[in-house]
Amino acid sequence: MSRVVRVFLAYLRAKIGVMLQYRGEILLWSIWGIINPAVLYAMWSAAASGNENQSIAGLDRGGFAAYYFVMMIVGHLTGAWDVYHLGYLIRSGQLSPMLLRPVLPIWETLADNLSYKITTLMFVVPMWALFAWLVTPRFETSLWQVGMGFIAVLLGAGLNYMLCHTAALLAFWATKLDAMGEIYFGLCMFLGGRFAPMNALPGPILAIAEYLPFRWMFAFPTELLIGKIASMNEALIGVVIQSVWLVGVVILYRLMWSVAVKRYTAVSG
Amino acid sequence: MSQIEINNLCKTFRVPEREGGFWAAVRSVFRRRFRDVRAVDDVSFQVDEGEIVGFLGPNGAGKTTTLKMLSGLLHPTAGEAKVLGHVPWRREAAYLRRISMLMGQRSQLHWDLPAIDSFLVHSAVYDIPADDYKKTLDELVQLLDLGDVLKKQVRSLSLGERMKCEICVSLLHRPAVLFLDEPTIGVDITMQTRIRQFIRNYNRKHGATIILTSHYMADVTALCKRLIVIDHGHILFDGSLEALSEKLAPFKVIKIDLDRELDGYDLATLGEVLSVEQRKIALRVPKADAAAVTSRLLTDLPILDLTIEDPPIEDVISRVFGQPKSEPKQPANASSAVSGGAAR
Numbered sequence: 001m002s003r004v005v006r007v008f009l010a011y012l013r014a015k016i017g018v019m020l021q022y023r024g025e026i027l028l029w030s031i032w033g034i035i036n037p038a039v040l041y042a043m044w045s046a047a048a049s050g051n052e053n054q055s056i057a058g059l060d061r062g063g064f065a066a067y068y069f070v071m072m073i074v075g076h077l078t079g080a081w082d083v084y085h086l087g088y089l090i091r092s093g094q095l096s097p098m099l100l101r102p103v104l105p106i107w108e109t110l111a112d113n114l115s116y117k118i119t120t121l122m123f124v125v126p127m128w129a130l131f132a133w134l135v136t137p138r139f140e141t142s143l144w145q146v147g148m149g150f151i152a153v154l155l156g157a158g159l160n161y162m163l164c165h166t167a168a169l170l171a172f173w174a175t176k177l178d179a180m181g182e183i184y185f186g187l188c189m190f191l192g193g194r195f196a197p198m199n200a201l202p203g204p205i206l207a208i209a210e211y212l213p214f215r216w217m218f219a220f221p222t223e224l225l226i227g228k229i230a231s232m233n234e235a236l237i238g239v240v241i242q243s244v245w246l247v248g249v250v251i252l253y254r255l256m257w258s259v260a261v262k263r264y265t266a267v268s269g
Numbered sequence: 270m271s272q273i274e275i276n277n278l279c280k281t282f283r284v285p286e287r288e289g290g291f292w293a294a295v296r297s298v299f300r301r302r303f304r305d306v307r308a309v310d311d312v313s314f315q316v317d318e319g320e321i322v323g324f325l326g327p328n329g330a331g332k333t334t335t336l337k338m339l340s341g342l343l344h345p346t347a348g349e350a351k352v353l354g355h356v357p358w359r360r361e362a363a364y365l366r367r368i369s370m371l372m373g374q375r376s377q378l379h380w381d382l383p384a385i386d387s388f389l390v391h392s393a394v395y396d397i398p399a400d401d402y403k404k405t406l407d408e409l410v411q412l413l414d415l416g417d418v419l420k421k422q423v424r425s426l427s428l429g430e431r432m433k434c435e436i437c438v439s440l441l442h443r444p445a446v447l448f449l450d451e452p453t454i455g456v457d458i459t460m461q462t463r464i465r466q467f468i469r470n471y472n473r474k475h476g477a478t479i480i481l482t483s484h485y486m487a488d489v490t491a492l493c494k495r496l497i498v499i500d501h502g503h504i505l506f507d508g509s510l511e512a513l514s515e516k517l518a519p520f521k522v523i524k525i526d527l528d529r530e531l532d533g534y535d536l537a538t539l540g541e542v543l544s545v546e547q548r549k550i551a552l553r554v555p556k557a558d559a560a561a562v563t564s565r566l567l568t569d570l571p572i573l574d575l576t577i578e579d580p581p582i583e584d585v586i587s588r589v590f591g592q593p594k595s596e597p598k599q600p601a602n603a604s605s606a607v608s609g610g611a612a613r
Contacts, residue, residue, distance in 0.1 A: 014379055014390045018382060022381075100341070100369075100370055101394050103362070264344075265282065265343070
């Protein structure tokens with residue numbers, strides 16, 4: 001096992017230990033993660049039912065149930081919040097102990113991210129099951145779409161994490177990033193297909209979204225997993241686009257990190 | 270052999286500033302003002318292998334900034350430094366694995382976990398072989414008396430317990446160079462003594478090179494043969510404690526205990542009266558005059574006891590910074606002449 005993997009697993013064990021200290025907190029975060037897609041499902045399915053052809057953007061009530069059920073899971077697995085978390089560590093000087101260690105701080109913040117996703121499973125899985133039982137989603141998914149969807153979720157998670165972490169590095173210049181964090185999450189919601197399925201977006205906005213990374217983090221894996229991406233060719237192109245974005249963002253991260261860390265002021269002791 | 274070499278190191282921070290008050294806050298939205306603060310200005314020194322150096326200065330003198338540059342946390346504005354042959358701010362893993370920086374006000378431990386969990390993470394991060402880790406941990410636990418503390422959540426530890434854990438985690442990978450920034454801050458005197466003893470033992474046993482900053486002079490006198498005094502980013506002094514005392518405080522403190530109280534004897538003619546507490550008197554006299562003054566005191570006064578001491582390090586340092594710490598103490602109604610009894 002390589003040293004970085006050993007270090008990452010050690011961080012992950014410790015971070016899971018931290019999360020498990022606060023069972024009430026992880027229950028509340030789990031509920032928070034469910035509320036948003038559940039409300040959006042209720043809104044869009046009601047709108048679709050009121051429509052003449054009982055559907056919007058090619059999704060009827062059962063289609064919206066599947067879309068938001070899967071988006072619930074995809075949103076959980078691909079979530080990232082480093083723009084707040086790392087931004088705070090930089091601003092408060094709490095990055096200092098992490099910088100003194102002979103590994104990049106990103107391994108610790110990544111372990112932090114993953115520990116949340118793992119520990120909250122004990123609460124979110126029953127909630128997902130309850131949601132599915134209540135809304136009866138209708139899937140048109142074949143086995144290859146599940147396989148490709150799994151890959152797309154992994155790439156989407158990597159892309160969102162790296163982009164969010166890289167955006168957080170702006171704290172080395174701007175100090176406080178809370179507002180930028182809100183914009184980032186707004187873009188994820190709107191251009192990532194979380195607020196509405198991509199096909200429901202107005203044409204020009206959809207065209208812009210094609211050239212931005214957000215849809216590849218959330219909407220693309222979701223569409224694959226509910227069977228809306230019918231051709232293998234289209235799925236493969238999507239996975240390639242995700243990979244290109246991921247590689248590009250990793251390069252951007254390395255460049256930004258090497259410049260940003262020189263600006264660190266290590267405030268407060 | 271030098272393990273730390275610094276040449277003309279400088280660090281300038283650009284800090285925003287404005288006048289106080291609401292309208293100044295509004296104006297600052299449109300017109301932001303910055304000031305360049307030169308925290309470290311042309312600092313050069315070397316530290317040999319196994320040396321313990323006290324790095325002293327008042328708040329804002331540039332001590333911590335220098336240590337942060339040496340540990341790779343900060344990039345300098347100008348100058349060069351090499352520690353263990355590495356340029357610190359390149360932050361190479363091979364360098365970071367051989368140093369440790371203990372910041373009294375900044376924890377390296379996971380707040381919500383027992384300390385032992387942080388130690389385990391540390392062993393993975395520093396790639397410490399399992400046998401070495403166990404051996405070192407057992408040794409540190411014994412020396413720092415950490416047995417009961419290891420399983421407690423860090424957030425519930427007392428400050429002294431936490432500092433012991435911070436020291437333990439800093440030393441688990443056996444660093445060759447240690448930067449200690451206020452290692453005894455906030456802990457009680459007994460714990461301060463234990464921490465000092467431990468640092469001295471670590472230095473002796475492993476030949477570690479240590480730079481220490483502290484506001485407690487007892488830390489410095491107990492551990493450091495060499496002092497570097499810094500103020501406003503400049504080095505004011507680099508040498509031994511004795512040389513500092515010789516150079517900046519060339520006087521002795523003569524303490525006498527009298528058989529009876531004096532009346533009208535003008536002690537101010539002999540030196541500066543530091544304190545008069547009933548029949549105990551302390552005088553500060555130039556070093557060159559110490560013998561003559563002692564002789565005169567023994568001749569003129571009913572002396573029960575007399576000691577000649579070097580001035581306290583606090584006074585010496587205060588003189589360096591031009592801020593006298595211990596002003597001559599006078600009884601509320603007395604001048605330098607002692608009243609009350611008859612002079613012999």
